[in-house]
Amino acid sequence: MLKATLRSFLAHKGRLLLSALAVVLSVAFVSGSLIFSDTLSRTFDRLFATTAPDVTVSPRETLDEAVPSGRTATVPAALADRVALVDGVAAARPDAEIENITVVDEKNESVSPTTGAPTIGTDWNPDERSPVELTSGHAPRGAGQAMLDAETAGRSDVRIGDTLTVIAPPGSFKVEVVGIATFTTTNPGAALLFLDPPTAQTKLLGDARAATSISVDAEEGVSDARVKQSVAAALGADTYEYRTADEQAQSDVDELGGFLDVIKYVMLGFAGIAVLVGVFLIVNTFSMLIAQRTRELGLLRALGADRRQVRRSVLTEAMLLGLVGSTVGLATGVGLAAGLIALMNTLGMNIKSSEMVIGWGTPVAAYVVGVGVTFVAAYLPARRAAGVSPMAALADAEVAGIGRPLKVRAIVGGGVGAAGAAALTGCVVSSETGSAASLLVLGIVLTLLATVIAGPLLVRPVIRVLGGAFPALFGSIGRMSQRNALRNPRRTGATAAALMVGLALVGGMSVASASMTESFDQQIDKTLGADFVVQNANFQPFPQEVTDEIRDTEGVGLVVRSRFTPVAVRLPDGDRVETSAVGYDPQLDEVANISYTAGNTAAALADGGLAMNQDFARDHGVRVGSRIPVEFQGGRTTELTVGALADQQSEGFGMQGGLYFGLATLERFAPGGQDSAVYVNASSGTSAGDLRANLERTLDPYPQVQVRDLDDYKELVHDQIAVLLYLVYALLGLAIVIAVLGVVNTLALSVVERTREIGLLRAIGLARRQLRRMIRLESVVIAVFGAVLGLALGLVWGVCTQQVLALQGMDALAIPWGTIVAVVVGSAVVGVVAALLPALRASRMNVLAAIAHE
Numbered sequence: 001m002l003k004a005t006l007r008s009f010l011a012h013k014g015r016l017l018l019s020a021l022a023v024v025l026s027v028a029f030v031s032g033s034l035i036f037s038d039t040l041s042r043t044f045d046r047l048f049a050t051t052a053p054d055v056t057v058s059p060r061e062t063l064d065e066a067v068p069s070g071r072t073a074t075v076p077a078a079l080a081d082r083v084a085l086v087d088g089v090a091a092a093r094p095d096a097e098i099e100n101i102t103v104v105d106e107k108n109e110s111v112s113p114t115t116g117a118p119t120i121g122t123d124w125n126p127d128e129r130s131p132v133e134l135t136s137g138h139a140p141r142g143a144g145q146a147m148l149d150a151e152t153a154g155r156s157d158v159r160i161g162d163t164l165t166v167i168a169p170p171g172s173f174k175v176e177v178v179g180i181a182t183f184t185t186t187n188p189g190a191a192l193l194f195l196d197p198p199t200a201q202t203k204l205l206g207d208a209r210a211a212t213s214i215s216v217d218a219e220e221g222v223s224d225a226r227v228k229q230s231v232a233a234a235l236g237a238d239t240y241e242y243r244t245a246d247e248q249a250q251s252d253v254d255e256l257g258g259f260l261d262v263i264k265y266v267m268l269g270f271a272g273i274a275v276l277v278g279v280f281l282i283v284n285t286f287s288m289l290i291a292q293r294t295r296e297l298g299l300l301r302a303l304g305a306d307r308r309q310v311r312r313s314v315l316t317e318a319m320l321l322g323l324v325g326s327t328v329g330l331a332t333g334v335g336l337a338a339g340l341i342a343l344m345n346t347l348g349m350n351i352k353s354s355e356m357v358i359g360w361g362t363p364v365a366a367y368v369v370g371v372g373v374t375f376v377a378a379y380l381p382a383r384r385a386a387g388v389s390p391m392a393a394l395a396d397a398e399v400a401g402i403g404r405p406l407k408v409r410a411i412v413g414g415g416v417g418a419a420g421a422a423a424l425t426g427c428v429v430s431s432e433t434g435s436a437a438s439l440l441v442l443g444i445v446l447t448l449l450a451t452v453i454a455g456p457l458l459v460r461p462v463i464r465v466l467g468g469a470f471p472a473l474f475g476s477i478g479r480m481s482q483r484n485a486l487r488n489p490r491r492t493g494a495t496a497a498a499l500m501v502g503l504a505l506v507g508g509m510s511v512a513s514a515s516m517t518e519s520f521d522q523q524i525d526k527t528l529g530a531d532f533v534v535q536n537a538n539f540q541p542f543p544q545e546v547t548d549e550i551r552d553t554e555g556v557g558l559v560v561r562s563r564f565t566p567v568a569v570r571l572p573d574g575d576r577v578e579t580s581a582v583g584y585d586p587q588l589d590e591v592a593n594i595s596y597t598a599g600n601t602a603a604a605l606a607d608g609g610l611a612m613n614q615d616f617a618r619d620h621g622v623r624v625g626s627r628i629p630v631e632f633q634g635g636r637t638t639e640l641t642v643g644a645l646a647d648q649q650s651e652g653f654g655m656q657g658g659l660y661f662g663l664a665t666l667e668r669f670a671p672g673g674q675d676s677a678v679y680v681n682a683s684s685g686t687s688a689g690d691l692r693a694n695l696e697r698t699l700d701p702y703p704q705v706q707v708r709d710l711d712d713y714k715e716l717v718h719d720q721i722a723v724l725l726y727l728v729y730a731l732l733g734l735a736i737v738i739a740v741l742g743v744v745n746t747l748a749l750s751v752v753e754r755t756r757e758i759g760l761l762r763a764i765g766l767a768r769r770q771l772r773r774m775i776r777l778e779s780v781v782i783a784v785f786g787a788v789l790g791l792a793l794g795l796v797w798g799v800c801t802q803q804v805l806a807l808q809g810m811d812a813l814a815i816p817w818g819t820i821v822a823v824v825v826g827s828a829v830v831g832v833v834a835a836l837l838p839a840l841r842a843s844r845m846n847v848l849a850a851i852a853h854e
Contacts, residue, residue, distance in 0.1 A: 020325040021741055022278030023370050026271055027329025031366040032336030033267030038357040039341065041253070047186045048249035051129050053215035054224045055231060056248045057083065058241045063566040063633050067580040070541030070674025071565070071633065072098055072169060074210040075240060077201060083214055086234045088222040094211030096200035097122035100540055100674075102167040102704040103148075103193055110703040111148075111156035111164070117189035121168060123200035125215075130184075132192065136160060137179030140196045143203070146175035150182040152191040166193065167702060169674055170206030171545050186351060189344075270730070273502070275373055280452075280498040282318075282377035285745055287491065290314065290381050302390040311386035318378030319371060326370025330363055413454025420446030424800045433807045440804055444797055448504065451793055455493035455500070460486055462788060467781045474777065477770050481777035484750075485785075495746040496786030499830070502736055503787050503823060506729070507794020508801060510819050513721050515802040519810035520717045524710065527648070530560070530591035530679035531688050532695060533708045541674030542705050550678055553698045555691040557683030560585045561663060565670045568631040569659065571620040581659035583666030583673075591679035598624045599644030605662035609643035613658030617645050632669040640665070648809075740834045743779055747838035751775070758842055759851035768843035775839040776832055783831030787824050795820075 059073035077094035084092040099118040103111045112119040124139050124147060132149060137160045140147050146166070148158055158164070162177045181194060195203065202208045218227040224244035232242045243251060300310060334356070341351050423443035430436035463485050470478030485492050534550060536542050541563070551559050563583045570576050588594070589601045597614045603624075604611030610630070612622060622628065626642045640661060648658055666673065682691040688709070695707045708716065751758065758771065766774075795815065802813050 020321055020328070022281045023322060023325025023374060024329040024332055025737070026275045026278050026373060027326050027366045027370040028332035028336055029267055029271035030369050031330050031333025031362050032340070033271060034362045034365060035333060035337035035356060035358055036267065036340045038359050038362070039337065039351065039355065040344075042357045043186045043351055043355065045249070045253060047131065048252040049245070050185065051131050052245040052248040052252070053129065054218040054245050055216035055228045056241075056243045057214035057216065057231060057235070058212070058243070059634070060239065060241045061633060062631070062635050063568055063578055065566045065580075065633070067564045067566075068100070068540055068676070069564045069566065069580075069633075069670070070100060070169060070676070071670065071672045072100075072205060072212065073634070074205060074207070074212055075214060077209055077211040079235065079240075080211070080214050082234065083216055083231055086227075086230050088219050088227045088230050089216055090219040091217040093125060093215055094197070094201070095123060095125070095213045095215055096197065096204055096210075097212050098168070098204050099190075100169065101193070101204070102702070103191065104165040104167065104701065104703060105156060105158060106163055108701055108703060109156075111152055111158060112191055112704075113152075113189055117191070119191040119193065121166065121193045121195065121200065121204045123197040124194040125197060131186075132181040132183050134179055135182040137177075139179055140175075140194060140199070141178075142196065143199045144174070144176055145178045145196070147179035147181055147194040148177055149187070149192040150180050151187055153177070153180055164193075165701065166203070167543060167704070168204050169543050170203065171543060172701075173203050271369070273505075275369065277498045277501055278373060279377045280494050280501075281741060281745060282321075282374055283381065283494055286314065286318065286378045286381035287384070287494070290384060298390055307386035311382045314382035314386075315375060315378060318374045318382070321378075322371035322374035323367070325374065326367045329370055330366040333362075333366065334358070409453055410457055413450050413457065416446055416453060417450030420444075420448075420450050424796065427800050428803045431807070433804065436804045436807060440797075440800055443800065444508075447793060447796070448501070451500065451504075451789060452493075452497050455497055455789065456489035458789065459489035459492045459785070463492070463781055463785055466784055466788065467777075470777060470781070474773065477774045478777060481774045482781065484774070484778045485781045491746060491750075492782055492785070495743055496782050496789065499736065499743075499783060499786035499827065500790035500793070503790030503827070504793040504797065506823065507791045507820065508797030509725065509794075510816050511795060511798020511814070512801040512805065513725050514814040514816045514819075515798070515805060515812055516810055517718055517721055518812040518814040519805070520721075521714050522812055523809070524714055524717070527593055528591075528710060528713065529593050531682050531691060531709065532680045533713060534678040534680060534695065534699070534705055535676070535708065536704050536706075539676065540704070541676045542702070543674060546699070546702055546705055547675050547678055549698050549702075550680060550695065553691075553694050555683055555686035555694050556680055557686070558587060558590055558679075558681040560587050560591045560679040561675045562677045562679070563663060563666060563673050564676050565666055565673060566633055567659065569657070570629040570631075572622060572626060573620050575620060577620075577656060579656040579659060581657075581661065581666075583663040584660060585663055591681060595647040597645050597647050599642075601644065603643030604646075604660065606643060607662065607664060608638075608641055609665070610640035610659065610661045611644040611646050612642055614645040614647055616657040617642070630669075634670075636669045638669055736830060740830055743782060743831065743834035744837060746782075747775060747779055747835055748841065751838050751842045755845065756851060758845060759847050759849070762845070762847045763851060772835075772839040772843050775842055776835040779835035779838075780828050780831035783827045783834065784824065787827035791820055791823060 057075065057079060059075055061073055075094075080092040080094045083089055097120060099120050101119050101121040103119055105111055126134070126139075134147070135150065137147070146164065148164075152158070158177060160177055160180065163174055164177060165172055165174050175193075175195070179194075181192070198208060201210060205212070216227060216231060218224055224246070228242050228244050232240075300313075305313075337356060338353050341353050341356070344351055420443050423439045423446060427436045427439035427443055430439060463482065467478070467482035467485065470482050472478070474481070534546070547559070547561060550556060561584070564580050565583065566578070567581045568576055568578045584605060586602075586605050588605060594601060599611070601611075603609055610628060612628075617623070622642055622645075624642055624645060627639045628642060629637060630640050631637045646658060680691070680695065682688060692707055692709070699705055699707065706712075762768075762771065798815070799813065802810070805811075
């Protein structure tokens with residue numbers, strides 16, 4: 001049996017090739033994502049471990065800053081002198097480093113990274129731990145000099161002697177580039193500007209007596225933990241944050257972990273799609289191969305092979321396919337990881353391919369996925385093969401399922417579908433976001449399974465409709481292509497399922513994104529009443545001098561500032577919620593249209609007042625007049641009175657509760673922040689066009705900020721949502737690639753299966769061109785069938801997703817009909833492309849050899 005299995009595998013290696021490609025893609029994305037993320041993690045672990053001081057003393061921040069406030073937390077620089085006297089401390093120095101600066105060249109163009117990485121301004125204190133070394137020019141001396149990292153200087157064509165403008169929180173200032181520093185380790189993609197220590201404290205922090213942290217060097221032979229304990233005892237354990245080198249490195253890694261996780265999970269998402277779609281391809285391939293080998297399997301049974309041996313033979317073939325696919329996929333994954341590393345290097349992150357990390361878990365995961373997928377996918381066909389009777393050796397029977405009743409599929413599919421429909425119905429009627437989202441996920445999974453199980457039941461009614469015009473348009477060729485697609489509902493359903501999965505995902509996400517876009521458009525139209533909004537290009541806060549320049553611009557009538565801050569509120573029901581709040585100027589009503597269910601803007605922005613989202617307030621037992629304990633950054637606390645309940649939704653990530661109050665309150669309890677947006681109205685007699693031109697001229701020296709009107713603001717939101725769609729379309733592309741492989745495989749095996757039939761058709765006069773057209777039409781109708789099922793399923797998912805979004809205030813439903821029509825047309829094109837090779841092969845058959853084929 002083993003010899004027979006090996007010979008069978010080698011005899012059908014060409015037919016198994018396309019299935020192996022599905023395994024290769026699945027394994028490549030799994031192994032590539034693991035190698036890439038492990039390499040990044042190891043690289044940054046080494047970077048942070050080698051650059052962290054023995055002990056770091058930093059401000060104690062009690063709240064996470066989900067939305068940037070622009071506030072720089074500091075400690076007294078004089079702490080360094082006190083720390084230096086502690087037993088076990090060899091040296092201590094104050095550090096000045098901030099990440100929210102903008103550096104502009106002589107052409108008023110930003111030299112900051114375009115990848116979203118920060119531009120860091122810091123003091124030049126070189127030691128053996130420094131990640132950079134001076135390679136050209138000299139170190140900065142005095143207020144007018146600075147040094148730039150080599151990658152940034154090269155990217156922006158900055159040379160020694162050039163003048164740069166630094167826009168920092170305390171204000172902007174000019175420096176001459178006197179030196180270039182080169183990274184000796186990984187550059188995480190940031191731009192680094194170095195100043196001498198006194199200048200960094202004065203110009204970056206606005207206070208020569210302040211520092212962002214104190215770096216402590218331990219005496220030789222003294223452990224970091226012991227120094228940390230001694231310094232904490234000297235300064236007060238609860239006064240500052242104390243971290244050893246290992247703890248500081250771990251903290252830096254944790255901050256970067258979110259970014260690395262996003263990359264890893266996106267890659268694993270591609271792997272998941274590849275695995276899911278590949279399963280359909282492998283199931284179909286083995287089912288057809290077994291169908292074509294019915295007589296061969298019957299002969300094995302007649303010669304004494306029992307059912308278990310036949311089943312084991314088929315599963316061994318699957319294992320061999322999985323091993324080959326996993327090996328090639330692992331090698332492809334290494335190449336994919338190398339490509340991603342090269343891509344990151346073009347974006348300014350210096351990672352060496354020679355330091356690629358391939359942990360023991362990567363090949364294990366690769367072979368588990370590859371072999372596991374093929375084994376699971378081949379199990380049902382293997383069981384079917386084991387059921388072949390020895391009498392099949394004497395007949396032309398098939399075990400592919402032609403003519404077999406679909407009652408079991410109907411019962412199981414109907415039951416799973418009913419459960420999925422119930423879950424989606426529960427999602428629609430639920431009033432709690434958490435439970436609605438859970439029911440949505442459950443409903444999506446169950447309805448997808450139901451459609452896959454019951455798909456063959458839909459083949460005949462749907463394809464009769466989709467291919468109904470074929471006889472009229474293409475005559476007997478069209479009629480035969482339609483009947484070929486109807487001949488084996490199981491095969492057609494499994495082939496179309498691969499395409500259906502991808503298109504269901506796209507359909508659902510397209511409806512959800514279109515609904516989000518429409519909802520945001522309506523909300524912006526309803527709420528935004530300002531002529532213009534001035535914001536940072538990446539939503540980072542900007543210095544006070546930008547606001548001052550706006551106020552002094554000709555034609556500006558009213559300026560209303562907004563500023564974020566992290567807070568924690570203790571609610572009447574006992575919950576403590578950490579979130580971000582917004583501070584506004586008192587004239588908020590003149591630039592925004594806010595609906596209130598109780599109270600008004602004046603009460604919300606009054607001294608000691610607070611506004612809250614009405615739904616959040618209801619959930620936690622808050623009413624107008626409630627006194628709410630509020631904790632600000634740095635441990636400052638107060639009680640604010642709820643003056644208004646707003647009929648507005650929270651404004652994105654980190655904004656739970658929709659809290660806002662007056663800027664005067666914010667300045668009192670969280671001073672030092674920066675404006676995140678400025679709302680501007682034109683003065684009397686100034687047109688919007690003239691005001692925009694004046695503002696853009698005023699803000700020309702500040703390339704980080706942009707002037708936006710209502711339409712610009714909508715476009716900004718559309719672009720943010722489009723990022724999610726691009727990911728979905730990328731997943732669709734992968735699904736389509738594998739689905740095309742599936743259609744090609746099915747048609748190729750179908751051509752082999754129908755060799756004798758094709759020979760007879762050619763013998764009675766069917767031309768090669770007609771044969772190719774018949775196979776192309778069959779492919780098109782299968783592809784469009786998958787598209788129709790997928791889009792129908794996706795539309796249901798999208799509508800249900802919109803109902804979940806409606807619980808968060810995004811209550812507009814929009815269906816992108818243009819996208820749906822384009823997808824259907826694209827599916828027909830996919831069908832034509834997938835049929836090219838099988839149709840060409842079929843048309844080149846020798847007629848006599850085909851007739852004689854068994």
